[in-house]
Amino acid sequence: MFVDYAEIEVRGGDGGSGCVSFRREKFVPKGGPDGGDGGKGGSITLKVDTDLSTLLDFHYKKIYKAKRGMHGKGKNQTGVDGENLLIKVPPGTIVKDKATGEILADLISEGSTCIVAKGGRGGKGNSHFKTSTHQTPRFAQPGEKGEVKKIVLELKLLADVGLVGAPNAGKSTLLTRVSEARPKIASYPFTTLKPNLGVVRLSDHRSFILADIPGLIEGAHQGKGLGLEFLRHIQRTKLLIYLLDVTVSDLKTEYYNLQNELKLFDISLLDKPSILVLNKIDLLSEKENTKLKLNLDTQMVKISALTGEGLDKLLKVLDRELDKVRIREKGEMRIGV
Numbered sequence: 001m002f003v004d005y006a007e008i009e010v011r012g013g014d015g016g017s018g019c020v021s022f023r024r025e026k027f028v029p030k031g032g033p034d035g036g037d038g039g040k041g042g043s044i045t046l047k048v049d050t051d052l053s054t055l056l057d058f059h060y061k062k063i064y065k066a067k068r069g070m071h072g073k074g075k076n077q078t079g080v081d082g083e084n085l086l087i088k089v090p091p092g093t094i095v096k097d098k099a100t101g102e103i104l105a106d107l108i109s110e111g112s113t114c115i116v117a118k119g120g121r122g123g124k125g126n127s128h129f130k131t132s133t134h135q136t137p138r139f140a141q142p143g144e145k146g147e148v149k150k151i152v153l154e155l156k157l158l159a160d161v162g163l164v165g166a167p168n169a170g171k172s173t174l175l176t177r178v179s180e181a182r183p184k185i186a187s188y189p190f191t192t193l194k195p196n197l198g199v200v201r202l203s204d205h206r207s208f209i210l211a212d213i214p215g216l217i218e219g220a221h222q223g224k225g226l227g228l229e230f231l232r233h234i235q236r237t238k239l240l241i242y243l244l245d246v247t248v249s250d251l252k253t254e255y256y257n258l259q260n261e262l263k264l265f266d267i268s269l270l271d272k273p274s275i276l277v278l279n280k281i282d283l284l285s286e287k288e289n290t291k292l293k294l295n296l297d298t299q300m301v302k303i304s305a306l307t308g309e310g311l312d313k314l315l316k317v318l319d320r321e322l323d324k325v326r327i328r329e330k331g332e333m334r335i336g337v
Helices: 171-178 227-234 251-265 267-271 286-291 311-336
Strands: 005-011 044-048 063-065 085-089 093-097 103-107 113-117 148-155 161-165 196-201 207-212 239-245 274-279 300-302
Touching: 005 113, 044 093, 044 103, 063 085, 103 113, 113 148, 161 171, 161 227, 161 251, 171 196, 171 207, 171 311, 207 311, 227 251, 239 251, 239 311, 251 267, 274 311, 300 311
Parallel strands: 005 063, 044 085, 161 207, 161 239, 239 274, 274 300
Antiparallel strands: 005 148, 044 113, 093 103, 093 148, 196 207
């Protein structure tokens, strides 16, 4: 099961309390204070594991607790620290504080970590409170409580190219033809109920990751269809493919509707480089195919995902456009240094 949203509660371990104790030695009936400090509580850390691809585990377990610190002991013995708790998450996980909405971390690369709940400090034993005027303190400091938070985990898939289109535009068929992914395909809307990723391998050992998300309908940005649930998965992509079914009566309107849904969800999506791909040209006559022009200010490729016609050209265009994006990103990184 693919799960890309979860709410959990994390509880750092409480710190152990300091100890009230006095030395008991032969011939020293009134020894000084020797109470040790309490151990600190364990903290909770999230860490990226590239073997994971879903937040499914958090669907079943909602509360995570780290171990508390042990109390201090006599003879100035410090309590053992509570064991930290490490929780693994898939790459692309955004961590938010549920109460404030603040983004605590954006965990992308292997090994990236984020402490989400700190353990409490251990309390000081009574040996710390001895003074020249107070030789026998009979009190110690309690341990601090560990942090308790409710956090939201959102998964945004990491892909180079995102497929955007209406239901039944042929996104899953295209993904199947150009990669080893095997999404469910059928001739009815919303066959795709979860995002699918496929690795597209080019002839010169280069590759890129292509993401197919459920079809968008008008109002997707408000949650109609399956839009709001999955639109976040194209926010990280470098390039977008607008996939249109050539049998639709008004292709321009279809294209503008898709752009509008992206704009209303996240206007920055319109700034991404994009390619317009017209699918199902196998259903057109040669004359209809020749006449098919939209006169839009965007690069257009005609294909048939079913027969494979035009796919070689599409992959070359995608490879070239991704190269442009990578070169631009490297330039921006150099400027920022």
